[in-house]
Amino acid sequence: MMSNTRTAIGVGAVALACILGSAQLVAAPKYEVVELAESGTIVGIVSFDGAAPAPQKITIPAGEDVCHSDPIVKEDVVVSADGKLRWAVVSLKKPAKGKAFPADDPEKPIVLDQVGCRFVPHVAVVPVGRTLRVLNSDGIQHNVHGKAKKNKPVNKSMPKQMKTLDLTFKRAERIPFVCDVHDWMKSWVIVSKHPYYAISAADGSFKLDQVPVGTHTVQLWHEKYGTLTQEVTVAAGKEARITFVVKPTEAAK
Template sequence: MKKFFTLVMALLLMSFFVACGGGEEKSTTPAEKAGRTAKKAAGYQATAVTDGGSISGKVSLAGAVPEKKKLEITKDVNVCGKTGHYDESVVVSADNGIANVVVKIVAIGKGKAMDALGESFTLDQNGCVFQPHINLVPAGGDLTILNSDGILHNIHTYSEKNGSVNVAQPGFKKKMKQNFAKAEIIRVACDVHNWMGGYIVVADHPYYSVTDASGGFELTDVPAGTYTVEFWQETFGKQTQEVTVTAGAAATANAEFAAGS
């Protein structure tokens, strides 16, 4: 009996030490993290956002959902023609949500750290399609460009603020990198396959989002304040809205584009 009692006591003591030890995590405050990861984005200051709010919503198309336009594949059919290709200039869900709309806060001076945008940024050429169609990349950061197809592609960007890129990427060159210094939305095309198109969105702060397949988006950890939110769609252009965010609360900003607008 005495032996049993000693064993129970030992187990109790062990669990006590395990419980205490588990709580000793090395913590990093948001301020430390923000300071450590502040990138070169000129004019933007990373600070700790302790009681931020959010802005979320849906971008919709007014009127009937347009029919998907199938594209004709005229080159490298054995690689590019494996899957169907559709026009991506307006991608609309069954309930009128528009995908691939770039949503951003205009001219926000400070807030969460730049790395909230993500850590690696990759544009793949896969099946002779740019994936993803819209690529976010932080100003001063690298975009990794992959060629998963094993055939010749030619990356060609149409930029105004950054230098233009016009580089062949033969099938054997699986990976290359490009740096974009200034905030801008840049159209990217392939000179070999004229149906290939996408956009590189160079961000000078982390409050950017791209709408998902159903048109939804969310901007998180937004410091309280009143902001201009911009919605950019490659065919319909841009529109803005004023949105007020209160500390710790969720604000809604829905937008609507009309076909032909």
């Protein structure tokens, strides 16, 4: 039995080592902050190709009044009346170099609040190593459960008297955050190595500024519809306009 076990271990080891080894061939370079003598801007719109789904109202069980202060609508797919998709994450794919993150301002940390039993905002971007301040404006019991895979998962109780919880993340990752007490609460924390990120607004618009001159791959990620990419060339002092069209029939998951 032992020799069979060892054989299986050996074969498995080779398989995993090969996967890791071949993956190393496409290793991404580290991001480098540089002074940009010239740069351009990428602006765009995220369109939803299809009938806008009706907002899904969540039925909240009886309980804390604060959860009933406003109707709660699911935010995984938010489409405007004119067919624009909100909460899509638009970023440059693997930029080698570019601008720095805005300076850290301890007075204005990046915030993920719990208001009316919702996470606000639905999608937050936080640089690697910088503080994400989780607030409990509701003043009731929540638990802040970040289901990280590259970073250490976090699940901290946030009882009513606990108003702030500061978190930092070591590695870039899209982390779903939930509250198990109120299982409709869900948000995404995008931990990023570089500052070229934008979240599409209610009108589907987004903007990436101070983008280095040249050709870039712009990536869109949406929690329900997966990933889209397109190439865009940025010229000095110019605005490059792009449109992403998300087709729900091609939903990735």
